[in-house]
Amino acid sequence: MKTFVGFLYMSRELPFYRSKTFHRKKTVVLFVAVLFMLMFLIGRLVYLMVFCSEYYGQKAEDLHERERDIKAARGKIIDATGTVLATNKSVCTVSVIHSQIEDPEAVIAALVKELGLSEETVRKRVEKVSSIERVKTNVDKETGDRIRAYGLAGIKVDEDYKRYYPYDTLASKVLGFTGGDNQGIVGLEVKYDEYLQGTDGKILTLTDARGIEIENAGETRMEPVNGYDLYISMDYNIQLYCEQAAEKTYVKKNADNVSVIVMNPSNGEIMAMVNYPEFNLNDPFTLNYELTQEVTAEEKQNLLNRMWRNQCVSDTYEPGSTFKIITAAAALEQGVVKLDDNFYCPGYKIVEDRRIRCAKTTGHGAETFETGIMNSCNPVFIELGERLGVDNFYHYFSQFGLLSKTNIDLPGEAATIMHQKDNVGPVELATISFGQSFQITPIQLVTTVSSIINGGTRVTPHFGVKIVDEDGKLVETFDYESYENICSEETSETMQYLLERVVSEGSGKNAKIEGYEIGGKTATSQTLPRSEHKYISSFLGFAPADDPKVLVLVVINNPQGMYYGGQIAAPVAKEILENILPYLDK
Amino acid sequence: MARRQEREKKEKPVRYFDYSLLFLIIFLLCFGLVMLYSTSSYYGSTRFDDAAYYVKRQMYASALGLAAMIVVSRIPYQIWMRFSTLAYFGALTLCTAVIFVGTEAKGQSRWLKIGPVQFQPSELAKIGVIIFLATIIYKTPKRMGEFKSLLKVMCFILPVVGVVAYNNLSTAIIILGIAVCMLFVASPKYFHFILMGVGVLLVGVVFILAAAYRAERIKIWLHPEDYEKGYQTLQGLYAIGSGGLFGKGLGESMQKLGFIPEAQNDMIFSVICEELGLFGAICLILLYLLIIWRLMVIANNAADLYGALIVVGILAHLSIQVLLNIAVVTNTIPNTGVSLPFVSYGGTSISILLAEMGLALSVSRGIKLEVT
Numbered sequence: 001m002k003t004f005v006g007f008l009y010m011s012r013e014l015p016f017y018r019s020k021t022f023h024r025k026k027t028v029v030l031f032v033a034v035l036f037m038l039m040f041l042i043g044r045l046v047y048l049m050v051f052c053s054e055y056y057g058q059k060a061e062d063l064h065e066r067e068r069d070i071k072a073a074r075g076k077i078i079d080a081t082g083t084v085l086a087t088n089k090s091v092c093t094v095s096v097i098h099s100q101i102e103d104p105e106a107v108i109a110a111l112v113k114e115l116g117l118s119e120e121t122v123r124k125r126v127e128k129v130s131s132i133e134r135v136k137t138n139v140d141k142e143t144g145d146r147i148r149a150y151g152l153a154g155i156k157v158d159e160d161y162k163r164y165y166p167y168d169t170l171a172s173k174v175l176g177f178t179g180g181d182n183q184g185i186v187g188l189e190v191k192y193d194e195y196l197q198g199t200d201g202k203i204l205t206l207t208d209a210r211g212i213e214i215e216n217a218g219e220t221r222m223e224p225v226n227g228y229d230l231y232i233s234m235d236y237n238i239q240l241y242c243e244q245a246a247e248k249t250y251v252k253k254n255a256d257n258v259s260v261i262v263m264n265p266s267n268g269e270i271m272a273m274v275n276y277p278e279f280n281l282n283d284p285f286t287l288n289y290e291l292t293q294e295v296t297a298e299e300k301q302n303l304l305n306r307m308w309r310n311q312c313v314s315d316t317y318e319p320g321s322t323f324k325i326i327t328a329a330a331a332l333e334q335g336v337v338k339l340d341d342n343f344y345c346p347g348y349k350i351v352e353d354r355r356i357r358c359a360k361t362t363g364h365g366a367e368t369f370e371t372g373i374m375n376s377c378n379p380v381f382i383e384l385g386e387r388l389g390v391d392n393f394y395h396y397f398s399q400f401g402l403l404s405k406t407n408i409d410l411p412g413e414a415a416t417i418m419h420q421k422d423n424v425g426p427v428e429l430a431t432i433s434f435g436q437s438f439q440i441t442p443i444q445l446v447t448t449v450s451s452i453i454n455g456g457t458r459v460t461p462h463f464g465v466k467i468v469d470e471d472g473k474l475v476e477t478f479d480y481e482s483y484e485n486i487c488s489e490e491t492s493e494t495m496q497y498l499l500e501r502v503v504s505e506g507s508g509k510n511a512k513i514e515g516y517e518i519g520g521k522t523a524t525s526q527t528l529p530r531s532e533h534k535y536i537s538s539f540l541g542f543a544p545a546d547d548p549k550v551l552v553l554v555v556i557n558n559p560q561g562m563y564y565g566g567q568i569a570a571p572v573a574k575e576i577l578e579n580i581l582p583y584l585d586k
Numbered sequence: 587m588a589r590r591q592e593r594e595k596k597e598k599p600v601r602y603f604d605y606s607l608l609f610l611i612i613f614l615l616c617f618g619l620v621m622l623y624s625t626s627s628y629y630g631s632t633r634f635d636d637a638a639y640y641v642k643r644q645m646y647a648s649a650l651g652l653a654a655m656i657v658v659s660r661i662p663y664q665i666w667m668r669f670s671t672l673a674y675f676g677a678l679t680l681c682t683a684v685i686f687v688g689t690e691a692k693g694q695s696r697w698l699k700i701g702p703v704q705f706q707p708s709e710l711a712k713i714g715v716i717i718f719l720a721t722i723i724y725k726t727p728k729r730m731g732e733f734k735s736l737l738k739v740m741c742f743i744l745p746v747v748g749v750v751a752y753n754n755l756s757t758a759i760i761i762l763g764i765a766v767c768m769l770f771v772a773s774p775k776y777f778h779f780i781l782m783g784v785g786v787l788l789v790g791v792v793f794i795l796a797a798a799y800r801a802e803r804i805k806i807w808l809h810p811e812d813y814e815k816g817y818q819t820l821q822g823l824y825a826i827g828s829g830g831l832f833g834k835g836l837g838e839s840m841q842k843l844g845f846i847p848e849a850q851n852d853m854i855f856s857v858i859c860e861e862l863g864l865f866g867a868i869c870l871i872l873l874y875l876l877i878i879w880r881l882m883v884i885a886n887n888a889a890d891l892y893g894a895l896i897v898v899g900i901l902a903h904l905s906i907q908v909l910l911n912i913a914v915v916t917n918t919i920p921n922t923g924v925s926l927p928f929v930s931y932g933g934t935s936i937s938i939l940l941a942e943m944g945l946a947l948s949v950s951r952g953i954k955l956e957v958t
Contacts (some may be wrong), residue, residue, distance in 0.1 A: 026771040026885040027898055031882040035904040038871055048826050049864040050917055056827020063824065064840045209626065209844025362812045 022260050066207045072163050072198030073470075074182055075227030077175060077189075080271070080465075083236040086189070086281075092144025092157050094135045096126050101154030110137060110150045114143055129397045137180065138162050163189075164547035166282035172278040173310040174410065174463065185284075186308045188232065188463060191409050195467050195475075198227030226470045230541055232463040233269035238262055238580050242417035246276035246554075249572050253559035259312050259442055260576065262512075265450030265542060265551040267461030268480060270408075271580075275311045284308070314412045316439035317334045317555070320525030321376045321507075321565070322540045323435025323445070327384055328373055329452045332491045336387040339367045339494070349379035351430040356382060357537065359524075373498050374506025376522065378434045385433030390424045391434070397485050401458045402440065407481070408461045416440045435523065442538075446553045449540055453499070453519065453548050455492045458483040493546075500545035510570035511541050513578050518575065519545035522565035527558070534558045539569035543577055550584060552576055603904045604950035607880040611655075611928075611943050614873055615648060615936075618929035624836060626850035626931060627842050639852050640931050647933030651940030658944030659951065663893055666945075670721035674742070677714030680707035681749040688753075696754055705934040705955045708750045708757040713763050713938055713945075715746060716768070716899030723772040724892040730772040736782075756922040759907050767902030768895055771885075807920035820913060821846040822856035822915050833863030850931040852923050853917045876925075885951045893949040900942045 048056070077086035094115065104126055111122045115136050125133045137160070139147075144157045151193055155387065163178040176187020184195065201224030205213045235435050246258040262272035279288040287303055287524050295303065302483035331337040347363030358364065358378040364371075372380030385393060386517040397418070405413050417439040420426050431437035440448075443461055451458040460480035467475040499519030504510045508520040520541030527534045537559055554569045554576070562568055619641060626640035633639070636681045666673075684698045684707045697704050722739060730737040751758035770779050794800045802815070810816030810823070825841035828834070839860045842849045842899050859867045878901055885897035910924040925932050927939050 023891065023894055024772055026773075027882055027885045027894070027901075030771060030898065030901065031878060032765060032907065034878055034901075035875065037909050038875055038912075040866055040873055041909065041916065041918065044825070044916045044918050045864060045867050045912075046825065049859060049867070050830055050831065052823075052827050053830045054827075056824050059826040060824035060841060060845075063845060064843075123805070162638065206840065210632075214843070387770075568945045 003551075024195055039145045044199065058061045064206045066205050066213070068203040068205065070201035070203060070224045070272040071161055071182065072224035073226040073456065074163060074178065074198060075196040075470075076229045077196075078229055078231050079239075080231075080233055080235045081237065084166060085170065085232075085234070085236070086163060086165050088161040090141045091137075091160050091162040092139040092141060092147075093137045093160050094144065094147060095158065096133050096135055097154050097156055098129050098133065098214070099124075099154075100321060103127065103151075103152065106150075107152050107154055108154055109156070110147065114147050115139065128260050132156070136453050148431055164165040168238075168280045168282055168496075169238075169278040170243065170279045171234060171273065172234070172274045172284075173275045173312075174234065175281060175307065176308075177281045179285045186412075187310070187410060189290075190411050192230050192464060192467075196227040196230060196265060198270075199225040201225075205420065210550060228467045228469050228475050230467060233264075233271060234273070234387050234463055235271045239272040239274065239585065241272045241579050242272040242576055243276060243278065243343060245576050246571050247555060249275045249554075249559075249568070253556060253568060255556050255560070257311060258572075259550075259553075259555040260572075261312055261442055261446050261549050261553045262576070262580065263446055263450060263461060264387050265454045265459070265548045266457075268447065268450070269460045269465070270461055270463055271285070271550070273310070273312050273463075274547045275309075279307050280286050281510045310412065310443045311555075311557075313408055313410050314414050314441070316414050316417055316441050317527070317557075318436050318525040319445050320435040320523035320536070321325055322449070322521045322523040322538055322553075323440075324373060324381050324433075325449050325452060326396075326402065326523050327381050327388075327393075327433045327538070328369075328498065329487055329491055329495050331384040331388055332395060332494055333396060333487045334388055334392055337369050337384055337549065339368065339498075341368045343367050343369065343372050343380045343383060344375070345372070345375075348533075349430070351382060352426050354430075356427075362454065363438065370498060374502050376502075376507045381433040382430040382504050385429045386426070390421060390429055390507045393429065394421050394424075400451060401483065401486065402444065406441075406443050406461050408443055409464045409478075413443070414441050416444060436525065441554050442553055445540065446551060449542075450548075450551050451486055452491060452495050453491055453542060453551075456485050456487040458486045478501050496545050496548070499542070503541065503545075508539065508541070508564045508570050510566055511539060511574040511577070513543075513560045513574060513581070515542050516577070516581055517545040518574075518577060519548070520542045520570070522570055524563060524565045537563050537564040537565040537567075537569045539565050541570070543581055550577070550580060598804050602950060602953040604880060604884055604947060607877065607884070607943070607950065610873065610877050610880065611940070614928045615652075615940075617870070617873070618936075619648065620836075621854060621858055621861075621929055622850055622931055624839070624861060625842050625854050629677055629850060632844070640903045643933060644936065647936050648940070650936035654793045655944035655947070658941055659947035662950060663945060663948040663952065664890075664897060665937065667721050667724070667892060668895075673680060673714040674718040674746075676872060677707070677711040677718075678746055679751060681711050681746065683707070684751070685752055687942060705937075706932075708761075709934040709938045711746055711750055712757070712761055712764065712836050712903055714897060715743060715764060716903065716942075719743070719768045720892055720895035720899060723768065723895055724890070726773070727891060730769070731734055731774050732758060732917040733775075733778050736769055736773060736778060740765065754923075756910070756924045759922070760910070760924065761905065763906040764899050764902045767906075768899050771898045772895065803920045807917065810917060818847055818853065818916050821923055822853050823917055825853075825860040826857040826916065828869055829860040829863045829867075831864050833866055835859050837862050850927055852930060853913065854930050855912055855926050856946075858929070859915075861895040870929075871908075871912070874904070881946055884946055884953070888949050889954060893952055897946050897949050900946050904939075905943065911956055923931070 006291050073088050076084050078084050108122050108126050112119050114435055125135045147155060148157050174187055176230055177185055177187035178189050179185050184193040202222040204220040207213050217400050241262040242262060246260050251259045258276045260272060260274040263270045266301045277288055285304060288307055344366050345358055345364040347361045348357045359376060364375050364377045403416055403418060405415055419438060428437060447461050459482050461478050464478045466477045469475050496519055499521055502518055503518045508522045511518055511520050520539060521540045527538045528538060536555060538555040540553045542548040552573045554572045557566055624643040627637035630639035631637040680698060688697055696706050698707050710867055718772060723730060747758045747762050752763060794804060806813045806816040810819040821841055825846060839857045841860055842857045845855050846856060880899050881901040885894045885901060888894040888897060904927055907924055907927050911926040913919045914921055914924060918944055
């Protein structure tokens with residue numbers, strides 16, 4: 001009761017006990033001063049917590065949040081037979097978290113032993129004061145598991161995906177490989193990167209000042225979207241067979257390299273593309289030959305770039321006699337020649353002041369156009385070039401699509417290197433007619449010839465067929481541009497006939513296969529500078545001649561010894577066709 | 587009991603005891619322990635594997651302080667007048683002793699260890715100064731109008747301030763502030779204090795400019811984000827800012843998880859802001875204001891000037907610490923280490939504060955009510 005009374009009385013004015021009243025006044029002044037200062041601080045708090053709240057809140061959140069990527073699995077590359085040519089393998093990334101390490105020496109010892117790194121390197125990583133330090137990436141899953149088994153505090157082993165190519169070197173320059181961030185670097189991997197890559201997921205977690213995740217903090221998770229699978233027209237068996245054939249020739253002829261392209265001429269689907277020697281896709285940064293001397297990092301990079309280069313697409317060469325197919329088709333299309341037109345070859349032809357020789361120096365004598373092409377007689381084609389004239393010739397180049405890129409779905413396609421039309425005199429016209437003094441890529445030759453022999457439809461050479469998601473659902477089927485009637489049906493049929501004659505009885509008879517009608521054309525061209533006497537032997541063949549299903553180009557770069565295309569390239573093409581024709585008929 | 591009450595009734599009309607102050611103190615103490623537990627559990631569990639490590643120690647000190655408060659509140663406060671000289675020299679001796687035989691912590695020796703008890707003499711000095719000054723002024727009330735006597739009294743205090751300032755500048759400032767406040771109330775003049783204020787300001791400016799590291803503190807104050815040493819201030823601001831209007835909820839602070847260094851000490855107010863928001867922070871400030879108001883009421887109704895001055899000293903002590911702490915945490919003034927009374931972790935501080943409150947309650951007990 002007393003308490004209540006006391007409490008009630010306190011609120012009332014209390015009687016004076018002291019004579020001096022200024023003490024009380026000053027105490028009140030003191031209180032009021034404190035009151036005002038507290039009010040001011042409240043004002044400051046309002047400013048901080050209402051007006052600056054967003055700013056500081058965001059800063060604090062940035063400090064607390066740790067973002068962790070969940071890598072999306074990269075899509076597979078699957079060939080026409082369903083064989084997986086590029087896939088992913090589980091690997092580990094080993095990191096150290098400085099603040100969590102309890103026994104640095106044990107950590108260093110364990111990492112040195114398991115990762116095979118120098119102690120110095122590991123020590124530097126372990127002793128670096130940072131929130132997380134990556135020690136090594138692409139560690140085998142088994143090694144990662146072993147490191148985990150040590151149970152040392154401060155070591156973090158994250159599982160990750162690494163690109164894996166089950167067949168190592170198979171179609172290396174076509175498939176390409178990926179870099180550290182799983183992005184495509186060369187080949188189909190870079191061309192179809194956007195489909196293959198997928199979208200990385202994210203985990204947002206809250207951590208304390210030591211970087212330790214807070215349990216039950218409610219992490220925000222964005223699931224990764226795995227990359228789509230790419231189905232390509234390449235056939236594992238054909239590719240493998242072509243590679244073996246290329247390797248054999250490469251070894252036998254001691255060539256610089258051997259390229260083979262196998263394409264379906266009617267739609268441009270490429271079944272095989274070989275550039276021997278290939279490199280190991282699982283170890284793309286090691287040269288596929290021994291270096292004879294030390295090289296700088298820059299030189300090494302240049303050598304690597306050269307090794308990764310897809311010669312079928314990125315390198316141009318003088319096509320030589322295989323180009324006569326185009327000259328012949330242009331002449332037929334223009335109507336300046338008929339199969340039974342008569343020519344005479346004395347072994348050379350004088351153009352202006354130049355004497356351009358035929359391959360057969362003694363001359364083919366009297367011949368028709370048909371025998372001329374069977375003999376691969378230069379004077380006949382110089383004559384055709386003259387009959388066509390520069391304007392018409394160039395018109396057909398353009399119509400056949402020879403002057404533009406093929407738009408193959410591989411990166412780094414080289415353009416055709418052709419004379420400026422205005423600079424073409426009689427000598428240039430003559431050399432162009434039989435495939436010299438200009439350069440095209442092998443893929444350009446294959447595509448243009450395909451277009452001529454497939455009934456006159458310019459096709460786009462390609463590998464990509466369709467994109468399928470991880471559940472097997474079709475995402476996209478690729479359509480490729482084609483231009484019809486680049487030459488008439490009749491010209492096309494005539495060319496099929498003529499080229500069949502070349503193989504059955506002409507210069508390409510080494511490619512003849514019993515039971516099949518093969519069309520084809522041989523070529524032997526000299527590389528620049530001519531003084532080096534380096535040659536490129538090639539053979540372009542297709543079958544069946546009257547309804548081509550498959551077209552093969554074999555290019556042997558700098559063969560030693562015998563270098564005539566009809567002698568060394570045609571047998572390779574024959575061997576390939578012999579094996580793949582029955583296979584394709586199945 | 588009943589008989590004693592009757593006898594008391596006969597003796598005096600009504601005896602007063604400020605239960606509202608007692609209630610406020612107990613409420614604030616409990617609130618402080620809850621907030622301390624919330625704030626210190628992270629450091630407790632990471633350093634000592636015991637989330638309640640800090641709060642347990644704080645509870646022991648609080649229990650000790652509560653006991654002291656009850657005992658002191660029952661002792662007539664006039665008794666302390668006899669010990670004023672002892673308090674003065676005791677404070678001076680202990681604060682000098684700590685310089686030489688103190689326990690080091692973070693480069694500064696502030697603790698004195700006697701047997702199992704470890705305490706901060708500078709905290710004791712505060713209450714010593716309050717009792718000493720109250721006695722002196724009480725004995726010479728009429729002289730307080732003269733400027734000369736003010737200076738003389740300040741001269742008594744300065745040795746203590748100086749010794750404390752040797753390793754704890756902020757406590758020295760608090761002691762000086764308490765002395766100034768008590769003299770302010772004792773003196774009928776205002777002008778002297780305006781003069782004194784200007785003087786302190788000038789000395790302060792010179793003091794800061796004299797040493798480069800103090801000037802650096804000013805720079806850190808103005809732009810905490812640019813300096814490594816502004817880290818604590820900045821982290822405090824992050825905590826305050828992320829609290830918003832109603833806070834993240836009790837226990838939900840992120841900044842206490844190692845981001846604010848020693849959050850349980852001087853920076854605890856920022857964690858309160860983060861967890862309870864502007865609403866909680868203002869409530870806490872109002873709670874302090876209520877206690878200060880009660881102290882003012884007690885001072886103004888004390889039976890004698892001595893009691894009034896003691897309570898004014900306590901009022902000044904509490905107010906200055908609350909003001910300085912909140913001002914530092916909100917980066918209103920440059921950083922200096924002042925704890926938040928009843929809430930911050932610190933055994934000596936809480937025990938002394940509770941004992942002081944006992945003293946105030948003892949003064950309130952002396953108030954005589956006239957029932958008309």
